[in-house]
Amino acid sequence: MWEHRVWRDPVIAAALSCRYCLGSGEVAHVDDAARAVVTVACPVCSTCTA
Numbered sequence: 001m002w003e004h005r006v007w008r009d010p011v012i013a014a015a016l017s018c019r020y021c022l023g024s025g026e027v028a029h030v031d032d033a034a035r036a037v038v039t040v041a042c043p044v045c046s047t048c049t050a
C-alpha cells in the first residue's frame with residue numbers, strides 16, 4: 001500500500017499543513033447520540049497552531 005507509506009513519511013506529512021484534516025481546519029465527526037454528522041475543529045490544528 002503506497003498510500004500508507006505516504007502518510008508515514010514525515011516530509012510528505014509536513015508538506016500538508018495538517019494530515020488529520022488536510023489543512024481544512026475542521027473534521028467531520030459522527031455524533032452517535034444525535035445520529036448526525038457534525039463538523040468540529042480539528043484537534044490537531046487547534047493544538048499545534050494556537
Ligand SMILES: [Zn+2]
Pocket residue numbers: 018019020021022023024025026042043044045046
Ligand atoms: Zn488539522
